[in-house]
Amino acid sequence: MSHLDLAVLGAGNMGRALIGGLLRQGTRPERITVGEPSAQARQALEREFGVRATTDNITAVREANVVVVAVKPQDVAAVLKPLAPEFARSRPVVLSVAAGVRIAALRDWCGNQIPVIRAMPNRPALVGAGVSGLYAPADVVATQVDRVERVMGSVGEVVRVETEAALDVVTALSGSGPAYFFLLAELLAQAGTRLGLPAPTAHRLSVATLYGTGLLAHSGDGDLPRLRAEVTSKGGTTEAALRAFGAADLAGIVERAVAAAAARGRELAQQYVAD
Numbered sequence: 001m002s003h004l005d006l007a008v009l010g011a012g013n014m015g016r017a018l019i020g021g022l023l024r025q026g027t028r029p030e031r032i033t034v035g036e037p038s039a040q041a042r043q044a045l046e047r048e049f050g051v052r053a054t055t056d057n058i059t060a061v062r063e064a065n066v067v068v069v070a071v072k073p074q075d076v077a078a079v080l081k082p083l084a085p086e087f088a089r090s091r092p093v094v095l096s097v098a099a100g101v102r103i104a105a106l107r108d109w110c111g112n113q114i115p116v117i118r119a120m121p122n123r124p125a126l127v128g129a130g131v132s133g134l135y136a137p138a139d140v141v142a143t144q145v146d147r148v149e150r151v152m153g154s155v156g157e158v159v160r161v162e163t164e165a166a167l168d169v170v171t172a173l174s175g176s177g178p179a180y181f182f183l184l185a186e187l188l189a190q191a192g193t194r195l196g197l198p199a200p201t202a203h204r205l206s207v208a209t210l211y212g213t214g215l216l217a218h219s220g221d222g223d224l225p226r227l228r229a230e231v232t233s234k235g236g237t238t239e240a241a242l243r244a245f246g247a248a249d250l251a252g253i254v255e256r257a258v259a260a261a262a263a264r265g266r267e268l269a270q271q272y273v274a275d
């Protein structure tokens with residue numbers, strides 16, 4: 001298997017999740033260098049993970065065959081542009097997890113000959129249970145795509161998509177998706193409280209139901225209609241609730257919500273174009 005020499009630029013939530021995931025999967029700490037401006041964050045990285053951390057991103061990427069860009073979208077251009085001459089020498093593959101920053105802009109900033117891959121992870125990556133949509137342009141070679149899949153695979157599942165535009169839908173579905181499930185769990189707890197349960201009891205029941213349902217959906221074949229049918233007996237309580245959801249056009253509400261997220265993603269992406 002080809003080896004990973006990794007630079008992670010930006011050790012916030014996602015950068016740290018990836019570093020932790022890779023170390024848990026057996027990547028040696030000396031193979032990871034982090035570029036991070038905050039002294040406090042650098043000390044924490046060295047202490048907790050044993051990885052090298054520097055303020056100088058050029059030093060961070062010097063030995064890397066994979067460079068992970070995990071800074072805020074608005075910081076990506078400023079981080080990448082000064083690295084272009086170093087990339088021209090070292091020829092890494094650049095993996096960006098920055099939401100909405102397009103391949104064309106990333107390539108422009110990295111130098112057009114540098115292979116660039118985008119991934120859209122989600123928040124559960126922070127507990128190793130994320131899912132990432134990954135788009136690799138056709139001209140990126142297989143060994144580089146493999147390396148990048150190993151990086152994203154360290155924090156959860158990886159799903160390849162065929163077009164960059166599909167990442168806007170990934171963002172709207174699994175990127176924002178945790179918020180949808182949190183909202184539903186919140187509303188369930190609220191409903192339980194209104195119907196007479198103590199609020200902490202309703203909260204516990206709701207969160208545990210979310211967790212258990214996720215585990216169940218993830219085990220076996222994940223056939224959602226069948227799993228739903230298995231908890232819905234004819235003429236029973238669940239059926240009464242599902243009928244109320246149907247009458248309120250829950251399917252239409254969800255479709256409109258996800259479409260709104262995708263449209264907003266496309267809108268936000270307009271800000272991060274190359275100049």
Ligand SMILES: NC(=O)c1ccc[n+]([C@@H]2O[C@H](COP(=O)([O-])OP(=O)(O)OC[C@H]3O[C@@H](n4cnc5c(N)ncnc54)[C@H](OP(=O)(O)O)[C@@H]3O)[C@@H](O)[C@H]2O)c1
Binds near residue numbers: 009014036038073123
């Ligand atoms: N968190 C998520 O659930 C999630 C999900 C999907 C995608 N993403 C993407 O992941 C990226 C990072 O998100 P995040 O939540 O991890 O953000 P974050 O916690 O704010 O982390 C960004 C990190 O980048 C550092 N940074 C800023 N300027 C830098 C520079 N010039 N060189 C190196 N590092 C620099 C920041 O340091 P300071 O704090 O000192 O400025 C901070 O530690 C974003 O682009 C986001 O779209 C995140």
